[in-house]
Amino acid sequence: MSTQTLFNVAVVGATGAVGEQILRLLEQRNFPIATIKLLSSARSAGKTIEFKGRQLTVEEATPESFRGVDIALFSAGGDVSKALIPHAVEHGAVCIDNTNAYRMDPETPLVVPEVNMDKISGHKGIIANPNCSTIQMVAALKPLYDRYGISRIIVSTYQAVSGAGSRAIDELQRQSQEVLSGNDVKPDMLPVSSLPVKHQIAFNVIPQIDKFQDNGFTLEEMKMIRETQKIMGDDSIEVTATCVRVPVVYGHSESVYVELKKDFDVQEIKSLLSDAPGIVLVDDPSTQQYPLATDAAGKNDVFVGRVRRDLSNPRALNMWIVSDNLLKGAAWNAVQIAEYIAIPQS
């Protein structure tokens, strides 16, 4: 005989690209749900979404929406999180926040379960889900960090448009068709919808994700730097990032150079990666096997390949890390955290 605790769950941003994946994963994982509430902005309220065979109506998210909610998953932008999470916490909900709002708050754990699941239990009502490009990198680097220590990371990213939401997917498809048809392209939302200048993403790459900071780095690049240090719990790790949007729909790819603190053997690195939770090693140059965004799309794992020792620094190696930015980079990482809260012994 067994009993199962069931939870009242709220999904904020239920109609967005990440919210959609969260709902799909909650179904697929058979998450122990008593009731589920789909919340959104006023604009999307009234839409219906199918969940476990039932049509659910999306409601506008308000401070009162969280009365009786046990677990709330937020992915409706930083402003919505900042406005509503304090109310949700007051109503007793544990909030898993996909936005940048609380990530660097010293009171809020920033969690990638494969790296620092132990931090979840110290939460004060909020657990932050890291930035998509950070999650896949730290998940892949954690086994190396534990074994050798890491002194320096230099990463260049190849990030999919879905990281900028459903509208950016439409934009890429529309622009691509325009170019193929020989028409002029009128960029409408990338690189940053709230900024005045727009650039073509179809058949182009844009070296800007999020706004520029005074130091010349973008906010996305600063997220990779600061979040990596916080998740690893080691501010001594030096991180440099260049974040680039590429015309890919799903799946972020990353070219990562990493300097270790101890001597290593490449085969041992590959074994560590093969054995690591959530990591799939795809690395066989002889058969041209390496991770590809198109292969990673729709999967929860982080794929690693092109592992090779640096030719000039024997303590450094290069690798190629790919994962679906909407899944491990967002929805799956959040649902993993929710599962830990629901079933902490797992």
Add this chain to the structure above:
Amino acid sequence: MSTQTLFNVAVVGATGAVGEQILRLLEQRNFPIATIKLLSSARSAGKTIEFKGRQLTVEEATPESFRGVDIALFSAGGDVSKALIPHAVEHGAVCIDNTNAYRMDPETPLVVPEVNMDKISGHKGIIANPNCSTIQMVAALKPLYDRYGISRIIVSTYQAVSGAGSRAIDELQRQSQEVLSGNDVKPDMLPVSSLPVKHQIAFNVIPQIDKFQDNGFTLEEMKMIRETQKIMGDDSIEVTATCVRVPVVYGHSESVYVELKKDFDVQEIKSLLSDAPGIVLVDDPSTQQYPLATDAAGKNDVFVGRVRRDLSNPRALNMWIVSDNLLKGAAWNAVQIAEYIAIPQS
């Protein structure tokens, strides 16, 4: 009163993506041509190409084709260069080779005019044009090298499909249309046409350009490492490269991390780049201005932006370098060399 020496010119690979650009530039630059011979494989022989308003017939390239030729520009693949250049040299032609055939030959100068034009005069009949991804990087780094010295370069590339020839452009366009139409994609030639495994390039990125070497690097990556040292004339420069094909038609982009040997000021770096020949600084975060492949396409210059000091290493900086791979990366660099030979005092 003045006299002008006119040259008998041969273009080998005249029907290819680079050959086409060489012909356009020879016209545009009003190169001092007495006669011009368009050469190709037997397959393309017989085609006609317009040059300065006249229809020229493409002939099959044979050892005898170079009788009487003064300057021969080769861009028909390494095997063709290896087979024909010795004959062309024997016939007295100066050969400018766009392929990998002679680049690392110690007898052959490897030239980017902005970097080491002085090496041209020492040629023994062959001058090698470097790899496209190397040319734009060394052109941008040369002013920094001269002023501060360079100890280390870590580069990740975002390379256009036109680097793999006209067929790869067709492949990207065909695949893109198939994906947009919801059809299955059947990859046909990328990443390497002569290797068995093909991967989708539309809405994807492929971390393989050219064949894998035993050390886990691809030949393209090794070209960037070795050619950079040879062109700079400094084997002490440590170079690491990860070369990636992206779904862009024209224009390679590069994320470059560079460690200098001396302290520097970022504004001084920007001034050096602004003043450097062949370099255009496009770097204004406040108005979201940085180099883009779509802006570089069709232009001869190398565009540099996103120049920023590294946050953890004060002697390092990051930059974003973009250029049209068929122009400065191939045809324009070759025509610059040809101009130097024709008019050495320029």
